[in-house]
Amino acid sequence: MICxxxxxxxxxxxxxxxxxxxxxxxxxxxxxxxxxLAWMNPEAFEETLRTRRACYYSRSRDRLWRKGEESGHFQExxxxxxxxDADTVLLKVRQRGGAACHEGYKSCFFRALEGDEARVVAExxxxxxxxxxxx
Amino acid sequence: MICxxxxxxxxxxxxxxxxxxxxxxxxxxxxxxxxxLAWMNPEAFEETLRTRRACYYSRSRDRLWRKGEESGHFQExxxxxxxxDADTVLLKVRQRGGAACHEGYKSCFFRALEGDEARVVAExxxxxxxxxxxx
Numbered sequence: 353m354i355c356x357x358x359x360x361x362x363x364x365x366x367x368x369x370x371x372x373x374x375x376x377x378x379x380x381x382x383x384x385x386x387x388x389l390a391w392m393n394p395e396a397f398e399e400t401l402r403t404r405r406a407c408y409y410s411r412s413r414d415r416l417w418r419k420g421e422e423s424g425h426f427q428e429x430x431x432x433x434x435x436x437d438a439d440t441v442l443l444k445v446r447q448r449g450g451a452a453c454h455e456g457y458k459s460c461f462f463r464a465l466e467g468d469e470a471r472v473v474a475e476x477x478x479x480x481x482x483x484x485x486x487x
Numbered sequence: 488m489i490c491x492x493x494x495x496x497x498x499x500x501x502x503x504x505x506x507x508x509x510x511x512x513x514x515x516x517x518x519x520x521x522x523x524l525a526w527m528n529p530e531a532f533e534e535t536l537r538t539r540r541a542c543y544y545s546r547s548r549d550r551l552w553r554k555g556e557e558s559g560h561f562q563e564x565x566x567x568x569x570x571x572d573a574d575t576v577l578l579k580v581r582q583r584g585g586a587a588c589h590e591g592y593k594s595c596f597f598r599a600l601e602g603d604e605a606r607v608v609a610e611x612x613x614x615x616x617x618x619x620x621x622x
Contacts, residue, residue: 369546375510377521384519386512389575401600411504433596434605436588440524442596453571461568461577465536470569 366439367394373409374441378452381430381444387452388460390417392441404429406443423483425449451477454484501574502529508544509576513587516565516579522587523595525552527576539564541578558618560584586612589619 365374373391380387390408392400396416399407406427410417420426431444453460455476462474500509508526515522525543527535531551534542541562545552555561566579588595590611597609 370505375524377512377524379521386514386521386577389510389512389570432600433608434598434600435524435595436590436592436597437595440595442521455571457571460570460572460575462571463569465567465569473568 364394364438365392365397365434365441366437369439373411374439376406376408376441376443378406378427378443378445378447380458381446385459386461387427387445387447387458390419397441400429400443401432406445419452420448423449423454425451425483427452449478449483454480456480456483499529499573500527500532500569500576501572504574508546509574511541511543511576511578513541513562513578513580513582515593516581520594521596522562522580522582522593525554532576535564535578536567541580554587555583558584558589560586560618562587584613584618589615591615591618 367374372393376390376392378387378390379385391411393409396407396409399416406419406429408417408419426448427443427445428448429443429445433442451458453462455462456478457474458477459474462472463470464473502509507528511525511527513522513525514520526546528544531542531544534551541554541564543552543554561583562578562580563583564578564580568577570577586593588597590597591613592609593612594609597607598605599608
């Protein structure tokens with residue numbers, strides 16, 4: 353049985369490799385689209401599992417970032433996966449508001465690199481100026 | 488026109504935030520399955536764009552890691568995307584050999600976290616001991 357040995361599973365992400373954080377991929381549970389990559393510290397990870405809403409750790413603001421706290425565009429967590437090295441987390445989410453990106457696109461990966469150029473390959477779902485009213 | 492301003496695009500990932508590396512998500516171009524997360528330095532990124540085969544930077548081995556160099560399970564790159572902050576790359580790939588994970592699973596995210604337990608939710612595609620013969 354080639355799965356033997358998997359009884360001893362890492363249940364917690366390894367936060368040591370990236371200074372107390374792990375990268376977290378958020379993927380649309382229905383379409384499979386990759387929405388964004390963000391980071392979690394242990395507290396954000398615990399809150400996400402407990403509330404089933406994505407809570408990240410903002411490196412720029414140096415605090416917990418409850419996704420949607422300003423925009424209302426919460427991510428409801430349908431599944432949590434951990435990779436072979438237990439150093440990356442994958443969330444399957446339902447994205448409220450139809451867009452994960454603060455630029456108004458469904459996915460943060462709205463630009464394709466082609467040769468020396470980047471090209472916008474998605475349509476904006478909302479106008480950021482109407483959603484983020486704080487400067 | 489709400490897309491105005493996007494002529495001035497970042498064409499290169501920002502390698503400064505993570506000590507010269509950027510996280511890179513590899514996604515199956517056909518199924519949308521998230522296969523793995525790895526890292527690139529500028530040299531790996533340039534090689535990937537040039538050869539259209541995924542080349543990462545191995546943090547544990549501290550060298551370029553041409554995905555598939557040992558297993559033959561190359562990743563042929565069909566698309567390269569960059570996120571809003573230009574600090575994460577998404578590759579859409581064709582995974583040769585049917586599996587990205589060195590543990591023999593198609594995706595490295597083969598375990599779901601459910602409550603306090605992790606559960607294997609995928610079938611192995613290959614037996615690692617037959618693919619990786621170097622100790």
